[in-house]
Amino acid sequence: MEKECLACGKKPLDKNTIGINKKLIGKSIKTFYCMGCLADYLGCSVEDLIEKIEEFKEEGCTLFE
Numbered sequence: 001m002e003k004e005c006l007a008c009g010k011k012p013l014d015k016n017t018i019g020i021n022k023k024l025i026g027k028s029i030k031t032f033y034c035m036g037c038l039a040d041y042l043g044c045s046v047e048d049l050i051e052k053i054e055e056f057k058e059e060g061c062t063l064f065e
């Protein structure tokens with residue numbers, strides 16, 4: 001099923017976006033934010049999120065492409 005942003009309805013959300021939602025909000029969540037809305041929600045910038053994704057990838061996290 002196609003995932004869309006809970007806040008703005010943007011879709012589809014890519015695997016990295018879904019992965020960072022799960023990492024930062026919780027694995028069991030069923031609704032997801034796009035990068036912009038997640039940054040707003042967490043009070044950080046999209047660039048911070050992209051850096052986080054890169055960090056998790058380097059750790060070999062399977063939630064990311």
Ligand SMILES: [Zn+2]
Nearest residue numbers: 005008034037
């Ligand atoms: Zn959004």
